[in-house]
Amino acid sequence: MENYEFFKREFEFRGKHARMAEELWILNDYEHTYFKRLIDLYVLAAVVGFRMNRKAEPDLSPFTPKSIFPEQMLKEKANLDFIMQMMLMLDDTESITDEERVKKAFRGASTKEEFDQMQEMFNSYVRGGVEELYERLIVRTPDADDDYYDEKTANIMELFERFACQN
Amino acid sequence: MRFKSLEMSNFMRYKGNNRIEFSCDDKKNVTIILGDNTAGKTTIAQAFRWCLYGALLTERGKKQEDYQLLNNDILAKMDANSRASVFIEIIAEDDRHVYQIRREVQYTRLYPKMIAKEFYKKVALYQSEKDDPDIKLEIQGDSEINELINELFPRNLSHYFLFDGERWSDATVDGVKENIKDSVHILTGLSAYQAAMKHLKDMGGNSVIRKFNDKIKGSGNIYDNLAEDRKQMERKIEKCEESVETAKINITHYETKCQEIENYLEENKNTEILQNKYKQCQVVRRTQEERKNSEYRALVQRFSEKAFMIFAEPMIEASLKMVKSVAGERRDIPHMHQASIDHIIKSGKCICGHSILPDSTEYQNLMEQRNYLPPADIGSLLGEFEHIGRNWKNTTSDTFDDMRESAQRVDDCLRAYEETCNQLSSIETQMNEQIDFKEKKNQLQHYRNEMKRHCNEKGELEGRIESYRKRIATIETDMRKQEAQSEENKKWRMRVEMAEQVYARMKKDFKEREREIFTELNQQIQNNFERMFNAKDKKIQLTEQYNIQMLYKTEIGGYREEKNLSEGEKIARNFAFIVTIMEYSRKKKAQKLMSDEIENDTLPIVLDGPFSKLGDENIRLIAKVLPEVSEQVIIFMLRKDWAYTGLDEYVGASYSIDKDADKSYASIRRTGGIL
Numbered sequence: 125m126e127n128y129e130f131f132k133r134e135f136e137f138r139g140k141h142a143r144m145a146e147e148l149w150i151l152n153d154y155e156h157t158y159f160k161r162l163i164d165l166y167v168l169a170a171v172v173g174f175r176m177n178r179k180a181e182p183d184l185s186p187f188t189p190k191s192i193f194p195e196q197m198l199k200e201k202a203n204l205d206f207i208m209q210m211m212l213m214l215d216d217t218e219s220i221t222d223e224e225r226v227k228k229a230f231r232g233a234s235t236k237e238e239f240d241q242m243q244e245m246f247n248s249y250v251r252g253g254v255e256e257l258y259e260r261l262i263v264r265t266p267d268a269d270d271d272y273y274d275e276k277t278a279n280i281m282e283l284f285e286r287f288a289c290q291n
Numbered sequence: 292m293r294f295k296s297l298e299m300s301n302f303m304r305y306k307g308n309n310r311i312e313f314s315c316d317d318k319k320n321v322t323i324i325l326g327d328n329t330a331g332k333t334t335i336a337q338a339f340r341w342c343l344y345g346a347l348l349t350e351r352g353k354k355q356e357d358y359q360l361l362n363n364d365i366l367a368k369m370d371a372n373s374r375a376s377v378f379i380e381i382i383a384e385d386d387r388h389v390y391q392i393r394r395e396v397q398y399t400r401l402y403p404k405m406i407a408k409e410f411y412k413k414v415a416l417y418q419s420e421k422d423d424p425d426i427k428l429e430i431q432g433d434s435e436i437n438e439l440i441n442e443l444f445p446r447n448l449s450h451y452f453l454f455d456g457e458r459w460s461d462a463t464v465d466g467v468k469e470n471i472k473d474s475v476h477i478l479t480g481l482s483a484y485q486a487a488m489k490h491l492k493d494m495g496g497n498s499v500i501r502k503f504n505d506k507i508k509g510s511g512n513i514y515d516n517l518a519e520d521r522k523q524m525e526r527k528i529e530k531c532e533e534s535v536e537t538a539k540i541n542i543t544h545y546e547t548k549c550q551e552i553e554n555y556l557e558e559n560k561n562t563e564i565l566q567n568k569y570k571q572c573q574v575v576r577r578t579q580e581e582r583k584n585s586e587y588r589a590l591v592q593r594f595s596e597k598a599f600m601i602f603a604e605p606m607i608e609a610s611l612k613m614v615k616s617v618a619g620e621r622r623d624i625p626h627m628h629q630a631s632i633d634h635i636i637k638s639g640k641c642i643c644g645h646s647i648l649p650d651s652t653e654y655q656n657l658m659e660q661r662n663y664l665p666p667a668d669i670g671s672l673l674g675e676f677e678h679i680g681r682n683w684k685n686t687t688s689d690t691f692d693d694m695r696e697s698a699q700r701v702d703d704c705l706r707a708y709e710e711t712c713n714q715l716s717s718i719e720t721q722m723n724e725q726i727d728f729k730e731k732k733n734q735l736q737h738y739r740n741e742m743k744r745h746c747n748e749k750g751e752l753e754g755r756i757e758s759y760r761k762r763i764a765t766i767e768t769d770m771r772k773q774e775a776q777s778e779e780n781k782k783w784r785m786r787v788e789m790a791e792q793v794y795a796r797m798k799k800d801f802k803e804r805e806r807e808i809f810t811e812l813n814q815q816i817q818n819n820f821e822r823m824f825n826a827k828d829k830k831i832q833l834t835e836q837y838n839i840q841m842l843y844k845t846e847i848g849g850y851r852e853e854k855n856l857s858e859g860e861k862i863a864r865n866f867a868f869i870v871t872i873m874e875y876s877r878k879k880k881a882q883k884l885m886s887d888e889i890e891n892d893t894l895p896i897v898l899d900g901p902f903s904k905l906g907d908e909n910i911r912l913i914a915k916v917l918p919e920v921s922e923q924v925i926i927f928m929l930r931k932d933w934a935y936t937g938l939d940e941y942v943g944a945s946y947s948i949d950k951d952a953d954k955s956y957a958s959i960r961r962t963g964g965i966l
Contacts, residue, residue, distance in 0.1 A: 154588040164595035171602045206679050207603065210610045226617040229610075230672045274705045277698045280594055284694055287602040 128233040130243060131197045131204045135166065137190040139183025141251050144258040145190045158261050158280065163196045165257070166250055170207050173253025174214075175287065180251035208246055215245060257283070292443060293923045294895050295382040295389075297342075301362040302377050303334045306956035311335070313895075313925055314943025315384070320923050321941040324959070325930045326948030331957040332927035335948075336899035339453055342379035342394045343444050345414065345437075361398045361407040364956050371402035374410060383443070389424055391417040392440060416440065444894065447474035451869040452894040454901055472837045478876050478894070479808050484801040491794045495529055500790045504767075506783040507774055514773040521766045524759045531752045531759070538749035545742035550854075552735040557855050562722065569718045576711045583704040590697045597690045600683040607680040614673050632661040809833065812871055819874070820867040823912045829853070831864055839864050859905055866913055869896065874920040895923035902932050910935040 137145045149165050150157040159165045173179065197204070212229035220228075233239035266278035298310045313322045326332045337347050347358050359366075360377045369375055378395035394414045398407040416436045417427040430436050444452070476482040492500045509515065636657060639647055647653045774780050813833050820831050828844045841864055842850035856864070876893040896917065902910040914936035917924045924941075950957040 154584055154591050157591060158594070160592050160595040164599075168595075168599040168602065171599045171606070174606065175602065202679075203599070206676070206683075207599075207606075209676060210603070210606045213610045213613050214606060222613050223617045226614055226673075230676075272698060272702045274702050277590065277701045277705075280590070281694070281698050284594075284598065284601075284691070287598075288604075288691055 128236070128239040130208055130232075130239075130246070131201045132194060133197065134194050135192045135197065135247070137162075137251075137254070139185040139187055141180070141183055141254050142187045142190045143185075144254050144262070147262050148254070148257060149190075156276070158257075158276070161196065162190060163192050163200050165254065166192055167200060167203060167207070169250045169253030169257055170204070170211075170246060171253065172256050172287065173249035173251070174207075174211055176252065176256050178252030178256055179245075179248035180255055181248065182251065208242070211246060211249065212242065217245075260286075292383060292385045292894055294339075294897075294925065295384055296380075297335070297338060298378075298380040299335075299338050300378045301365050301375060302338055302341075302379055303358075303360060303362065304331045304950075304957050305334065305959070306362045306364050307958075309959045311946055311959060312944060312961075313923065315923065316943040319941055319943030320921070321918050321938055322923075322925045322944045322946070323933070323938070323942055324925070324927045324946040324948060325933055325962075326927070326950075326957075327930060330948040330950045332948060333899055334957075335927055335959075336453060336897060338379045339381065339897055340449065342381045342392055343440055344446055344449065345394060359407055360396060362956060363405070366398075366400060366405060366407050369400040369402070371400065374399055375407075384421060385443075387421055389419050389421055390443065391415075391419075391427070442477075445474045445477050448478065448872075448894070451865065451872065452896050454865070454869060454896065454898045475812075475837055475872065478872055480879065481801065481805060481808065484797055484804070488794060488797050488801065491790055491797070495525055500787055500794065503783050503787045503790060507780050507787070508777070509770060509773045510775040511773065514770060517766050517770045517773065521763055521770070524763045524766065528756050528759045528763075531756045535749055535752045535756070538745045538752065541745040542742055542749065545738045545745065548738045549735060549742065552731055552738070554854055555731060556728075556735070559728075562728070565718055565722055569715065569722065572711055572715045572718065576708065576715060579704065579708040579711055583701070583708045586697070586701045586704050590694075590701050593690070593694060593697055597687050597694075601687040601690050604684065604687075607683060611677060611680055614676060627664050629661050629664045632657055632664065808875075809835070812875060815874065816867050816871040819870050819916070820863070823867060823870070823916055824863050824909060825912065826863075831867055833868075839868050859909075862901070862905065863909070866901075870913075870916055870920050877920060877922065893922050895925060896921045897925045899927045900929070901926065902928060902935070907935045911937050914938050 136142075145162065145165060148157070149159045149162050159168070209229040213225045233242050260283045261276075261279045264279050264282070266272070266275050266282070270278040270282065272278035272281060293315050294313045295315060296310060296312045298308065299305050300308050311322070311324065314320060324332065324335060341347055341360070346355055349355060349358070361375060362377075365375050374397050376395055376397040378393060380391065380393040383390045383392070392414075393416075394412075396412040397410045399410045400406070401408050414433060414436055416430040416439060418430060418439075419425070419427045430439055473482070476485060490499060492498045495501065509518065635641060636647055636654065641647055641653055641657070645653050647657065771784075774784070816833060816839070817830055820826055829841060830844075830850065831839055831841050833839060840852050841856055841860060843853045845851050873893060873896065898917075902913070905913070910932065915938075918938070918941040926938075928936075930947075945962045947960050947962045948957050949960055
């Protein structure tokens with residue numbers, strides 16, 4: 125595991141996901157941005173993508189990529205590792221026993237191949253999550269019976285109600 | 292004068308034929324037509340105006356051509372070859388005659404567009420004796436018809452007797468001040484004096500006196516030369532009079548312009564207050580903007596830091612459940628690995644101080660603990676995992692409520708901020724309109740100068756006319772000396788003198804009566820204003836030109852004119868005026884029945900939405916006066932306002948305007964004699 129640690133490298137949103145990220149995260153413009161940092165979008169998108177069981181392939185359309193640098197990744201590594209462990213346990217694409225799942229989650233990747241496969245699973249949930257967040261925060265038009273006058277606030281709270289209430 | 296009936300065919304929103312019979316009863320002289328808003332009350336008022344004068348009352352910025360007379364439903368059903376006609380027929384009567392006025396326009400359609408094109412139009416007027424209605428005399432020629440209509444219902448006064456309370460606010464139509472004085476003279480009978488005087492002397496070469504004078508023959512060249520001089524003088528007078536008329540028009544024009552700018556400046560004298568308000572608003576907006584941004588920041592931060600934790604809760608629950616099912620009860624020591632035990636054994640001394648010898652109890656215990664540690668056992672990692680999961684849950688226990696509060700604060704701040712922005716933009720608009728103060732003042736000065744110039748010119752012209760007249764008088768004295776001493780001349784001379792005397796007497800009488808009527812009307816209008824509006828601190832009065840001024844009581848006991856009147860005040864002022872005129876002519880008519888005075892008639896009053904801008908008490912006071920001062924009252928009003936009028940006992944006929952919500956046209960239904 126020492127050699128194959130997750131979340132130590134740079135991550136890039138590419139293609140349509142970069143375009144979506146650009147609308148969801150605007151540096152230092154709190155009136156219009158939905159996230160404080162780009163990494164915050166990355167973390168939340170992973171959870172939302174997994175909860176919606178929504179994965180997405182990388183998109184290759186020409187758009188300037190948006191990068192999360194390694195030092196930012198490292199700052200959030202503990203939380204990301206935790207999410208990765210949950211994903212490895214709960215992702216049911218492989219038909220293995222619960223015990224094997226738990227062991228896999230805690231042992232981590234032992235080969236390069238395994239590392240890449242696990243990281244790609246995580247990132248595909250992130251991309252699916254970005255798409256889901258884009259639809260719910262940017263595309264959605266608030267209803268007349270929303271409690272909030274401001275569209276951005278209404279959409280954030282609607283998302284919140286949706287994902288925090290199903291506990 | 293009374294309206295007997297009004298018939299409309301396909302006129303504006305009234306499809307097909309609709310007929311209203313007005314009450315002509317002496318006591319129950321009120322006809323009411325009740326309708327809801329936008330039902331078509333004003334259209335009936337427009338029907339009167341169009342039938343009488345061939346023109347509608349236009350709204351500000353609109354032209355006659357902007358209004359379509361033909362009913363839309365009828366137009367929609369027409370094809371390129373069909374024709375449809377619109378007509379209004381009014382039957383009116385005075386004490387002796389019945390008048391039938393009918394105006395009609397035929398239309399074709401510019402198919403397939405929804406545009407009606409005028410094809411043919413006609414106005415007809417039939418007059419018959421009241422006692423012998425079957426023998427109708429048709430008045431020939433459009434100008435003769437219009438002249439007679441104008442005599443019966445003076446157009447200059449139409450804004451008073453066809454009173455539109457909803458739109459009527461000033462005695463100007465299309466920006467031109469109406470000559471109310473002439474119209475008042477018609478109604479009060481004074482116009483007959485003026486006509487007689489004009490006929491006798493005031494129309495120059497065509498007047499009676501002038502024609503009599505022409506009959507007198509002179510002898511010799513001197514007389515002829517003098518006659519020629521007189522003609523020249525008269526021509527000069529005519530020219531001067533034309534110029535005086537032009538000057539008068541110019542003076543009125545500049546007077547109106549000055550009045551407009553003065554009103555504008557008066558209305559905007561609070562610019563300074565506005566500017567202060569603007570500055571205050573800007574400060575408030577800055578603070579609100581900062582607060583709004585800081586609340587947004589708090590919301591985004593909270594969302595970024597906590598949302599993933601709270602959203603991950605179901606995942607935590609599920610994975611913990613799975614971990615527990617796999618690992619059973621944990622026996623691990625947190626954060627310890629097998630390597631840690633190996634390190635202790637290698638050092639030969641336990642952390643408690645005992646030596647670790649091979650096969651000793653210490654060694655065996657440590658080796659047992661080593662089995663429960665990772666990597667051989669994942670137990671301690673599970674403990675860490677559980678710990679993080681619990682930590683996420685604890686950290687987010689209040690997040691939901693915090694987010695809601697934070698979102699509410701963002702919303703409140705944003706609303707407050709936007710409200711201030713709107714206020715600022717409204718103040719900006721008001722201030723922008725006032726930016727050209729200086730230019731306005733310059734304009735005012737220019738108009739005043741122009742007015743003064745035209746007044747001087749008029750004065751000079753009038754002076755010249757006066758001197759020409761004197762010159763004519765001298766010439767005529769000289770001519771008399773040169774007259775031939777014939778019998779014929781003597782006869783004409785006598786006639787001229789008689790006509791001159793009649794003229795002088797009429798002029799004197801006219802002046803006296805004019806003064807008398809003016810004083811009486813002025814007194815009466817004040818009384819009516821008090822009676823109808825319970826006004827204590829203000830009064831109204833007529834100027835010599837019959838403009839109505841409203842005066843406010845000042846603190847020192849005098850009165851000053853107030854030009855900035857509210858809509859309600861303007862209506863009150865005009866009501867007082869029309870009631871006064873009606874009352875006056877009715878009184879004179881009563882007197883005429885006893886003596887043989889110059890004929891004059893009263894007008895009916897047609898009121899469209901007269902009370903919409905007045906309070907309940909004023910409605911009651913005004914309504915009570917109307918049936919007493921006018922021979923006939925016709926009112927279109929909102930159903931809901933009727934109760935305040937207290938007019939039930941005067942109602943001789945009542946109608947209701949029906950308009951279904953799903954239909955685009957309205958119709959009129961008689962609802963009875965008395966409500």
